[in-house]
Amino acid sequence: MTSYRRLDPGSQPERLYEAYRSTIQRNPRKPLIQIPQTLSEVTGPLYGHNPIGETDNDLTRHHAGEPLGQRIVVSGRVLDEDGRPVSHSLIEIWQANAGGRYRHHVDNHPAPVDPNFTGAGRAITDADGGYRFVTIKPGAYPWRNHSNAWRPAHIHFSLFGPAFVTRLVTQMYFPDDPLFPYDPILQSIRDPQAQQRLIARFDLDTTEELWALGYRWDIVLRGHEATPFEE
Numbered sequence: 001m002t003s004y005r006r007l008d009p010g011s012q013p014e015r016l017y018e019a020y021r022s023t024i025q026r027n028p029r030k031p032l033i034q035i036p037q038t039l040s041e042v043t044g045p046l047y048g049h050n051p052i053g054e055t056d057n058d059l060t061r062h063h064a065g066e067p068l069g070q071r072i073v074v075s076g077r078v079l080d081e082d083g084r085p086v087s088h089s090l091i092e093i094w095q096a097n098a099g100g101r102y103r104h105h106v107d108n109h110p111a112p113v114d115p116n117f118t119g120a121g122r123a124i125t126d127a128d129g130g131y132r133f134v135t136i137k138p139g140a141y142p143w144r145n146h147s148n149a150w151r152p153a154h155i156h157f158s159l160f161g162p163a164f165v166t167r168l169v170t171q172m173y174f175p176d177d178p179l180f181p182y183d184p185i186l187q188s189i190r191d192p193q194a195q196q197r198l199i200a201r202f203d204l205d206t207t208e209e210l211w212a213l214g215y216r217w218d219i220v221l222r223g224h225e226a227t228p229f230e231e
């Protein structure tokens with residue numbers, strides 16, 4: 001039976017990080033109980049059997065017109081803790097529009113909704129663990145964590161991988177964002193190298209001439225190089 005290593009200390013967000021105010025309420029007040037890995041944790045269940053539509057991974061083609069903003073390609077590979085590809089596995093993403101607004105009823109900050117952008121997509125990794133999304137670069141947005149708080153531009157990712165213990169919900173950031181030092185969500189990960197694993201890199205080979213900028217972001221499920229969780 002396969003088993004998975006425990007996560008390295010410091011490589012995941014602190015459960016209680018007071019600068020990120022919601023963690024004060026969310027953090028368990030009693031010590032955690034480590035649950036032993038048994039067959040059900042390491043083998044399943046698997047989700048995402050609904051067929052993926054032809055344009056599910058292209059968020060610029062979900063409406064009659066094209067969304068406003070910088071068109072981008074985001075691609076990479078999903079790997080397991082030993083560097084092997086995680087193939088045929090579901091990835092879901094969601095994000096704000098170019099103005100930094102989510103199409104969601106609780107997001108009512110005064111930035112425009114884009115009628116041609118919903119901001120959600122899905123893909124299945126190929127045999128080599130590869131994935132590719134076409135979207136627009138999300139804008140930074142304000143939130144109420146502290147005075148004048150702004151989230152760096154990011155795309156939310158949800159992955160299932162092959163087992164319960166490989167479930168990952170996280171965020172991908174864009175290189176060189178000046179908001180990184182002010183973002184308590186990113187800063188709640190103490191290990192600087194683990195923080196870097198959430199930041200995509202600009203990649204000229206992924207750009208498409210006269211059409212879209214390109215970013216590469218590889219995702220590792222579990223192990224010493226694991227991509228950290230983010231809420």
Ligand SMILES: [Fe+2]
Nearest residue numbers: 096151154156
């Ligand atoms: Fe967000």
